[in-house]
Amino acid sequence: QKEVEQDPGPLSVPEGAIVSLNCTYSNSAFQYFMWYRQYSRKGPELLMYTYSSGNKEDGRFTAQVDKSSKYISLFIRDSQPSDSATYLCAMRDTGGFKTIFGAGTRLFVKA
Amino acid sequence: SAVISQKPSRDICQRGTSLTIQCQVDSQVTMMFWYRQQPGQSLTLIATANQGSEATYESGFVIDKFPISRPNLTFSTLTVSNMSPEDSSIYLCSAPQVAGGPETQYFGPGTRLLVL
Numbered sequence: 001q002k003e004v005e006q007d008p009g010p011l012s013v014p015e016g017a018i019v020s021l022n023c024t025y026s027n028s029a030f031q032y033f034m035w036y037r038q039y040s041r042k043g044p045e046l047l048m049y050t051y052s053s054g055n056k057e058d059g060r061f062t063a064q065v066d067k068s069s070k071y072i073s074l075f076i077r078d079s080q081p082s083d084s085a086t087y088l089c090a091m092r093d094t095g096g097f098k099t100i101f102g103a104g105t106r107l108f109v110k111a
Numbered sequence: 112s113a114v115i116s117q118k119p120s121r122d123i124c125q126r127g128t129s130l131t132i133q134c135q136v137d138s139q140v141t142m143m144f145w146y147r148q149q150p151g152q153s154l155t156l157i158a159t160a161n162q163g164s165e166a167t168y169e170s171g172f173v174i175d176k177f178p179i180s181r182p183n184l185t186f187s188t189l190t191v192s193n194m195s196p197e198d199s200s201i202y203l204c205s206a207p208q209v210a211g212g213p214e215t216q217y218f219g220p221g222t223r224l225l226v227l
Binding site: 004034036041045049090099101102104 | 142152159203216
């Protein structure tokens with residue numbers, strides 16, 4: 001079993017839709033949870049960051065962490081074609097910088 | 112956030128040769144990380160490069176195959192040695208956030224390697 005599971009998609013939605021991206025994990029020691037966005041032929045860029053449980057909102061993006069279920073989510077409201085990218089979840093514990101990444105979900109937002 | 116650049120951005124190499132990838136960070140960082148990203152797969156950590164000490168390699172990666180240099184706090188190189196087609200991948204360097212902000216990593220644009 002992988003430490004982090006993420007559905008690779010692809011996920012195709014119409015412009016304006018609400019997008020839900022999810023990851024599950026097995027290591028209860030994870031405390032830091034990140035979402036990265038990776039455009040084609042680019043490196044990953046940090047999108048959202050959450051420590052421990054709870055919600056965090058930034059503009060159209062909301063990150064949720066449910067540690068009891070070992071489940072994290074990223075919601076994108078009013079999705080735009082420019083949101084078309086691969087979204088990678090990532091997480092680590094407090095013991096250092098070793099970060100475990102999900103496989104990434106490819107998202108296509110159709111105009 | 113730190114600005115990270117990599118050279119070359121892409122290369123096509125012959126089997127059996129070696130390629131050195133350079134990574135430059137615009138500010139001083141203690142740790143730098145090298146990742147491999149194969150098509151449709153997650154990022155896999157190759158090694159952690161600390162200035163002034165030997166790199167720490169993850170399981171499945173060895174120094175003879177992926178020698179790393181870290182001559183100062185803003186620069187690192189990764190060499191892919193004796194390449195085979197299985198080494199075709201995207202290689203990414205990464206560094207932690209330098210000042211303020213969350214304790215997480217920022218990435219360079221990647222080096223796209225094709226081995227024939």
